[in-house]
Amino acid sequence: PKNFMAKIVKVLNKIKNLAKDDPRRVIHSIKVGLALSLVSLFYYFRPLYDGFGDAAMWAVLTVVVVFEFSVGATLGKGINRGIATLLAGALGVGAHHLANLAGEKGEPILLGILVFILAATSTFTRFFPGVKARYDYGMVIFILTFSLVSVSGYRMEKILELAHQRLSTILIGGSTCVIISIFVCPVWAGEDLHKLVALNIEKLADFLEGFGGEYFGHEGNDGGDEGPAVVVTKDDKSSLQGYKSVLNSKASEESLANFARWEPCHGRFRFRHPWKQYLKIGVLTRQCAYQVEALNSCINSDTQTPPEFKKKIQEACTKMSFESGKALRELATGIRTMTHPNAAEIHLEVSKAAEDDLKTTLKTALLEDIDLLHVIPAATVASLLVEIIACTEKIAEAVNE
Amino acid sequence: PKNFMAKIVKVLNKIKNLAKDDPRRVIHSIKVGLALSLVSLFYYFRPLYDGFGDAAMWAVLTVVVVFEFSVGATLGKGINRGIATLLAGALGVGAHHLANLAGEKGEPILLGILVFILAATSTFTRFFPGVKARYDYGMVIFILTFSLVSVSGYRMEKILELAHQRLSTILIGGSTCVIISIFVCPVWAGEDLHKLVALNIEKLADFLEGFGGEYFGHEGNDGGDEGPAVVVTKDDKSSLQGYKSVLNSKASEESLANFARWEPCHGRFRFRHPWKQYLKIGVLTRQCAYQVEALNSCINSDTQTPPEFKKKIQEACTKMSFESGKALRELATGIRTMTHPNAAEIHLEVSKAAEDDLKTTLKTALLEDIDLLHVIPAATVASLLVEIIACTEKIAEAVNE
Numbered sequence: 056p057k058n059f060m061a062k063i064v065k066v067l068n069k070i071k072n073l074a075k076d077d078p079r080r081v082i083h084s085i086k087v088g089l090a091l092s093l094v095s096l097f098y099y100f101r102p103l104y105d106g107f108g109d110a111a112m113w114a115v116l117t118v119v120v121v122f123e124f125s126v127g128a129t130l131g132k133g134i135n136r137g138i139a140t141l142l143a144g145a146l147g148v149g150a151h152h153l154a155n156l157a158g159e160k161g162e163p164i165l166l167g168i169l170v171f172i173l174a175a176t177s178t179f180t181r182f183f184p185g186v187k188a189r190y191d192y193g194m195v196i197f198i199l200t201f202s203l204v205s206v207s208g209y210r211m212e213k214i215l216e217l218a219h220q221r222l223s224t225i226l227i228g229g230s231t232c233v234i235i236s237i238f239v240c241p242v243w244a245g246e247d248l249h250k251l252v253a254l255n256i257e258k259l260a261d262f263l264e265g266f267g268g269e270y271f272g273h274e275g276n277d278g279g280d281e282g283p284a285v286v287v288t289k290d291d292k293s294s295l296q297g298y299k300s301v302l303n304s305k306a307s308e309e310s311l312a313n314f315a316r317w318e319p320c321h322g323r324f325r326f327r328h329p330w331k332q333y334l335k336i337g338v339l340t341r342q343c344a345y346q347v348e349a350l351n352s353c354i355n356s357d358t359q360t361p362p363e364f365k366k367k368i369q370e371a372c373t374k375m376s377f378e379s380g381k382a383l384r385e386l387a388t389g390i391r392t393m394t395h396p397n398a399a400e401i402h403l404e405v406s407k408a409a410e411d412d413l414k415t416t417l418k419t420a421l422l423e424d425i426d427l428l429h430v431i432p433a434a435t436v437a438s439l440l441v442e443i444i445a446c447t448e449k450i451a452e453a454v455n456e
Numbered sequence: 457p458k459n460f461m462a463k464i465v466k467v468l469n470k471i472k473n474l475a476k477d478d479p480r481r482v483i484h485s486i487k488v489g490l491a492l493s494l495v496s497l498f499y500y501f502r503p504l505y506d507g508f509g510d511a512a513m514w515a516v517l518t519v520v521v522v523f524e525f526s527v528g529a530t531l532g533k534g535i536n537r538g539i540a541t542l543l544a545g546a547l548g549v550g551a552h553h554l555a556n557l558a559g560e561k562g563e564p565i566l567l568g569i570l571v572f573i574l575a576a577t578s579t580f581t582r583f584f585p586g587v588k589a590r591y592d593y594g595m596v597i598f599i600l601t602f603s604l605v606s607v608s609g610y611r612m613e614k615i616l617e618l619a620h621q622r623l624s625t626i627l628i629g630g631s632t633c634v635i636i637s638i639f640v641c642p643v644w645a646g647e648d649l650h651k652l653v654a655l656n657i658e659k660l661a662d663f664l665e666g667f668g669g670e671y672f673g674h675e676g677n678d679g680g681d682e683g684p685a686v687v688v689t690k691d692d693k694s695s696l697q698g699y700k701s702v703l704n705s706k707a708s709e710e711s712l713a714n715f716a717r718w719e720p721c722h723g724r725f726r727f728r729h730p731w732k733q734y735l736k737i738g739v740l741t742r743q744c745a746y747q748v749e750a751l752n753s754c755i756n757s758d759t760q761t762p763p764e765f766k767k768k769i770q771e772a773c774t775k776m777s778f779e780s781g782k783a784l785r786e787l788a789t790g791i792r793t794m795t796h797p798n799a800a801e802i803h804l805e806v807s808k809a810a811e812d813d814l815k816t817t818l819k820t821a822l823l824e825d826i827d828l829l830h831v832i833p834a835a836t837v838a839s840l841l842v843e844i845i846a847c848t849e850k851i852a853e854a855v856n857e
Contacts, residue, residue, distance in 0.1 A: 069584070070580075073580075073584065081580065083579065084575075084576040084577070084579040084580040085576050087576060087579040087599075088571070088572040088573065088574075088575040088576035088579070089572065091571055091572070091575040091599070092568040092569075092571045092572040092575070095567070095571050095603050095607040096567070096568050096607075098607070111607070112604060115600065115604055115607075116600060116604075119599050119600040119603070120596065120600075163497055163500055166496070166500065167493040167496070167497050168493075170489070170492055170493045170496050171490065171492070171493040172489065173489075174485075174488050174489040174493070175485040175486050175488060176485070178484065178485040178488040178489070179471075179474075179475075179482065179485040182474050182481045183474065195520060195521065198488075198520050199516065199517060199520040202492055202496050202516050202520070203513060203516055203517075206497075206499070206500050206516075302703075302742075302746070303704070303706045305704045306704075306706075306707040341703075345703070345746045345749040345750060346749075346750060346753070348743075348746040348747075348750075349746060349747060349749075349750035352747070
């Protein structure tokens with residue numbers, strides 16, 4: 056029983072954290088519940104057609120399947136579902152008609168062949184990356200509706216009646232979802248994407264701003280007793296590890312961008328906001344993150360660098376990383392506020408000047424001991440970073456246009 | 457018309473490439489078509505219950521929605537669907553019964569509240585990462601079935617009849633999918649994962665084996681005329697860029713691992729094959745790939761390294777990267793054939809020896825010119841690679857146990 060209690064507490068904590076991390080999750084759950092009880096009760100009170108049968112079922116099914124977390128995803132699924140049902144329904148009626156002409160014997164054979172051809176080709180279409188990203192759900196509904204209609208075996212009048220009934224229920228279910236998702240605390244995928252891209256850049260900035268202190272600071276202060284210094288490093292490092300999530304952000308960025316393309320104009324975003332620009336920035340940010348990852352393994356490396364050499368390059372390196380971090384932060388702020396990040400350029404200039412300083416230091420320094428193995432990479436990566444920042448800046452400007 | 461023809465040719469080419477890249481896509485499409493026409497015709501010939509209505513619809517729906525590319529995904533969805541329908545059906549009947557007791561006035565209110573609570577909590581559960589990964593589809597079906605059954609408004613006998621009918625059709629649809637996906641050219645997610653992990657390691661090996669020649673070779677041979685040398689580099693590089701896909705392999709590896717956990721024993725894989733080990737190897741491979749990415753930007757860097765210095769480290773560096781590449785290739789082969797990669801250790805030893813050589817070279821070399829900025833990183837990264845390889849080896853051994 057104690058073990059059981061501990062488990063319950065653990066689950067409760069998990070729930071609390073999930074809700075705390077993103078309160079919109081709770082709101083979303085309530086929205087789904089609301090939409091579903093509304094649609095259910097609507098059909099409960101108005102048992103249209105032959106009792107509570109097909110009609111209500113389709114409305115409930117539509118709500119359950121179409122209602123997604125963000126407005127873009129919900130709209131995308133709703134539109135996919137509507138259009139696919141219409142198209143497949145029309146085609147299905149046609150196929151049904153065609154099969155009728157083939158006589159009683161040929162009918163099932165022809166129907167089977169038609170269903171087979173359509174299902175196979177549609178399934179294959181789903182492998183196209185472009186279709187997969189935006190119309191996958193539509194293809195599923197297309198196959199489903201076509202097979203249902205063409206094999207239904209009803210007379211034509213019945214089919215038309217069914218089609219009317221089904222379309223209207225799907226419309227009711229779909230519009231309930233769309234209306235609730237747009238007007239009750241909407242979650243815009245576009246806004247999320249916007250924030251995510253800025254946040255990712257900020258995470259890199261966090262690392263770069265802290266890197267100098269991390270790499271030079273601790274060991275420099277208490278050279279003798281390594282033990283505690285290392286412990287402090289381990290503790291502090293957690294604040295620098297935020298960038299790790301940037302490395303694998305591709306999938307979420309792309310799905311958000313796909314959803315965002317369905318969204319109407321909202322807040323500061325137009326209907327055809329250049330979402331692809333965000334993906335470009337995302338790619339560059341990740342490239343930068345890979346360099347940061349390499350930089351990070353320099354911190355963890357256990358090769359000892361002679362302290363006198365470290366001191367020589369400390370100032371320039373710290374400045375380079377700190378200033379490029381600042382520049383990234385300005386860029387992120389620029390994206391957030393959709394303004395031109397003027398300050399970023401200044402920070403970039405400063406970091407470039409520091410880079411030149413470092414180069415002259417390296418050129419003039421007379422080195423008795425050549426075991427630089429773990430000092431220079433930091434400088435290299437910092438200079439690579441400067442390149443990438445320049446790139447990111449270009450893109451940020453493009454977005455702000 | 458010419459423009460139109462060009463477009464058609466383009467689309468046809470795309471189709472050809474899609475089919476060529478993975479012929480299983482064509483087979484999968486045919487399998488879906490087959491399953492669908494079978495189920496459709498089965499219900500066409502045997503109009504059970506009241507004509508071709510609900511019953512067949514559920515079977516067709518199940519086939520369309522459950523049939524996925526890999527056996528694991530199909531099984532997972534089928535099992536999710538079956539269990540969720542059963543559970544939600546039972547709960548729905550209970551809710552229906554409870555609401556009946558509340559009297560005619562209280563019934564719809566109570567039903568609405570119950571649907572709301574269940575839908576909201578289930579939707580929230582879907583945010584748990586663990587649930588999302590494996591039971592997402594089950595939760596959707598759970599909400600759907602519960603609302604359908606509890607609000608249905610039928611008498612109890614009718615509900616039980618419906619439940620029986622619906623479960624049997626779902627069973628027929630689901631088992632058709634599972635049988636066809638297992639026995640007709642099966643696509644095992646586990647096998648795909650196995651191959652993907654090995655392939656990713658091989659891609660890194662490709663890069664490392666080619667890196668030495670790329671970095672030192674071309675410029676060394678024709679020092680004078682930079683122009684053509686660079687062009688050759690650009691051409692050759694495409695063969696080295698294969699590793700880029702490794703950087704973003706996380707999502708596909710994880711979904712394959714999730715599917716693989718549903719799969720029964722097949723080929724050389726047991727039912728509870730340690731799929732998590734593959735994910736661990738995947739994480740390490742990506743870490744290695746980040747270092748390779750940093751290495752790659754050293755090739756593209758335009759800072760000029762003094763050739764005399766380059767020559768000094770050429771031998772050791774080339775050996776380090778080539779031998780670590782060889783070691784990775786052996787590891788990949790070890791994973792593929794599920795044997796212990798003995799040769800990998802030898803290659804690792806050789807590359808470690810080269811690393812020591814490099815260190816002594818660096819220590820003894822008298823350097824007049826200290827502009828090493830772009831030589832040492834390669835060495836650093838190579839030594840980091842050796843560390844990571846050692847790590848990967850441990851994991852590979854763990855898998856082979």
